Amino acid sequence: MARVVIIGGGPGGYEAALVAHDLGAEVTVVDRDGLGGSAVLTDCVPSKTLIATSDVMIDMTAAPELGINFEDPSGDAATTIKVDLGTVNARVKALAAAQSRDIEERLSRRGIRIMKGVGRLGKGAGAGGGQVVATAPDGTDQALDADAVLIATGAHPRTLPTAQPDGERILTWEQVYDLTEVPSHMIVVGSGVTGAEFASAYLSLGIEVTLVSSRDRVLPGEDADAATVLEDVLTRRGMHVLGKSRMESVTREGDTVTVTLTDGRQVTGSHCILALGSIPNTQGLGLEEAGVQLDDGGFIRIDRVSRTTAPGVYAAGDCTGGFMLASVAAMAGRIAMRHFLGDAVRPLNLREVSSNVFTSPEIATVGVTQAQIDKGEEIAEIVRLDLAGNPRAKMQGVRDGFVKIFARPGSGTIVGGVVVGPRASELIHPIALAVSANITVDQMAASYTVYPSMSGSLAEAARRLHHVD
Ligand SMILES: Cc1cc2nc3c(=O)[nH]c(=O)nc-3n(C[C@H](O)[C@H](O)[C@H](O)COP(=O)(O)OP(=O)(O)OC[C@H]3O[C@@H](n4cnc5c(N)ncnc54)[C@H](O)[C@@H]3O)c2cc1C
Ligand SMILES: NC(=O)c1ccc[n+]([C@@H]2O[C@H](COP(=O)([O-])OP(=O)(O)OC[C@H]3O[C@@H](n4cnc5c(N)ncnc54)[C@H](O)[C@@H]3O)[C@@H](O)[C@H]2O)c1
Numbered sequence: 001m002a003r004v005v006i007i008g009g010g011p012g013g014y015e016a017a018l019v020a021h022d023l024g025a026e027v028t029v030v031d032r033d034g035l036g037g038s039a040v041l042t043d044c045v046p047s048k049t050l051i052a053t054s055d056v057m058i059d060m061t062a063a064p065e066l067g068i069n070f071e072d073p074s075g076d077a078a079t080t081i082k083v084d085l086g087t088v089n090a091r092v093k094a095l096a097a098a099q100s101r102d103i104e105e106r107l108s109r110r111g112i113r114i115m116k117g118v119g120r121l122g123k124g125a126g127a128g129g130g131q132v133v134a135t136a137p138d139g140t141d142q143a144l145d146a147d148a149v150l151i152a153t154g155a156h157p158r159t160l161p162t163a164q165p166d167g168e169r170i171l172t173w174e175q176v177y178d179l180t181e182v183p184s185h186m187i188v189v190g191s192g193v194t195g196a197e198f199a200s201a202y203l204s205l206g207i208e209v210t211l212v213s214s215r216d217r218v219l220p221g222e223d224a225d226a227a228t229v230l231e232d233v234l235t236r237r238g239m240h241v242l243g244k245s246r247m248e249s250v251t252r253e254g255d256t257v258t259v260t261l262t263d264g265r266q267v268t269g270s271h272c273i274l275a276l277g278s279i280p281n282t283q284g285l286g287l288e289e290a291g292v293q294l295d296d297g298g299f300i301r302i303d304r305v306s307r308t309t310a311p312g313v314y315a316a317g318d319c320t321g322g323f324m325l326a327s328v329a330a331m332a333g334r335i336a337m338r339h340f341l342g343d344a345v346r347p348l349n350l351r352e353v354s355s356n357v358f359t360s361p362e363i364a365t366v367g368v369t370q371a372q373i374d375k376g377e378e379i380a381e382i383v384r385l386d387l388a389g390n391p392r393a394k395m396q397g398v399r400d401g402f403v404k405i406f407a408r409p410g411s412g413t414i415v416g417g418v419v420v421g422p423r424a425s426e427l428i429h430p431i432a433l434a435v436s437a438n439i440t441v442d443q444m445a446a447s448y449t450v451y452p453s454m455s456g457s458l459a460e461a462a463r464r465l466h467h468v469d
Helices: 011-022 039-040 044-066 085-109 193-204 224-236 326-340 370-374 391-395 427-438 442-444 457-466
Strands: 001-009 026-031 111-115 118-121 130-135 141-148 148-151 156-158 170-171 185-189 208-212 241-242 245-255 256-261 266-270 271-274 278-280 313-315 352-358 360-368 381-386 402-406 415-419
Touching: 001 011, 001 118, 001 141, 001 326, 011 026, 011 039, 011 085, 011 148, 026 360, 039 044, 039 085, 044 085, 044 193, 085 111, 085 442, 111 427, 141 442, 148 326, 185 193, 185 256, 185 266, 193 224, 193 352, 193 370, 208 266, 224 241, 224 360, 224 402, 224 415, 245 278, 256 271, 313 326, 352 427, 360 427, 370 402, 381 457, 391 457, 402 457, 415 427, 427 442, 442 457
Parallel strands: 001 026, 001 148, 026 111, 148 313, 170 271, 185 208, 185 271, 208 241
Antiparallel strands: 118 130, 130 141, 156 278, 245 256, 256 266, 352 360, 360 415, 381 402, 402 415
């Protein structure tokens, strides 16, 4: 029986463990912090649970327009509804812990061995087999023989020597769930996906928010039109967005946090979240000794079937960089195990990955991007339809957002798209399906959508690119 040892129990690791077990391997997962990894315990699941609360707040704030008034005679929901952050965060933590337990039970039930501890490559690793050394919390080492090893150790928040979290008012995204009091003014530094999501969530919870963005617009990596819509909405709702503003340092005195920018300006608030990106957890794993190459950022180099440069050592997820998403980590882990165990394997295709920024409005994307089309790297026709013209959107009081479809000229094959709006994460799926199944705009235009529905805008956009009458 092939022996597989997996270091790291996040989506990259635990999904791989399930596949390897189903394919007949003897599987051990060595994990330091808890099954589910950062995705479940500190990153993805907690942030989306917090955002579930902030989404309800947004709906409540919009209620008067739809004819619902609260007891306050002013009818201004924002002034009468208050969030209890202690309760919200207790719910967040309980839900994350429960999900981690569920995953642990799922693996244990199948007979997958779980070892709590820190793993590293040991004797013979990188030569087509070898050992993993697991150090238990009591400090004892155990050597595990493996025919293949999967490294899925994830990443951790980046901080600066001049911006050190104190866990109370200067926070990484992992520490925000310890807050029990509502911050009076949250400064979010970094306007990537993490920064934008927290800034949007706290604003929706009724908190004053300043977003320090080093670029000229928020979400520099996302569709430019989508980022512009989001920035407009956030600014309209009262967020202070400081563009082209690079943080130099963050200091705290008593209850006041001061963010100093590189041009000397200062912003003061009650709390600050550092959302400066991630550092891969690739130190102390014995990677270099085993011949596993890292890139300049310290991420593990892998090919499309998750092989590292060392025979018998695979890697998946955030420790490999690229698309740092739970879904991609899970797929790369599964692919690694299928490859090692000789099952049919489809190499990772990042073209098919759909992702979502859980701001309000949400921004969902898949496939080819407009930036690639504008640069001439991809040839595609573009259609954009604003949701403001959609009947369902009008009924629901939705004014901001759009759908965009990219299709090959001639064949009309859909190669990508963007949705900005409420629940864009759900609305992107027909486009994602179209991209992975090579569906054309003609086929999408011919499908029935419910009337009235937001998805009607997808079919309408496809009709605009319809080639055959
Ligand atoms: C704030 C935030 C929100 C996010 N939201 C989303 C989202 O909505 N959707 C989405 O798809 N993605 C989201 N992501 C990204 C997602 O969380 C990551 O892509 C995902 O966690 C990667 O999974 P992983 O298995 O590679 O690593 P992780 O989830 O980080 O798991 C790695 C595990 O390895 C363990 N480990 C590390 N070193 C060792 C060692 N030496 N020995 C043993 N164990 C070790 C760690 O303790 C951890 O348990 C978000 C990220 C952040 C920061
Ligand atoms: N919804 C989701 O799926 C989700 C949510 C969060 C994160 N993620 C994933 O995690 C990965 C990392 O995203 P992220 O946003 O954490 O990191 P990021 O690296 O994408 O963004 C960090 C931002 O901080 C800025 N920054 C760095 N130093 C700064 C300074 N001194 N002053 C001001 N700004 C500074 C950078 O310019 C950058 O824009 C992404 O790949 C993303 O896909 C996904």
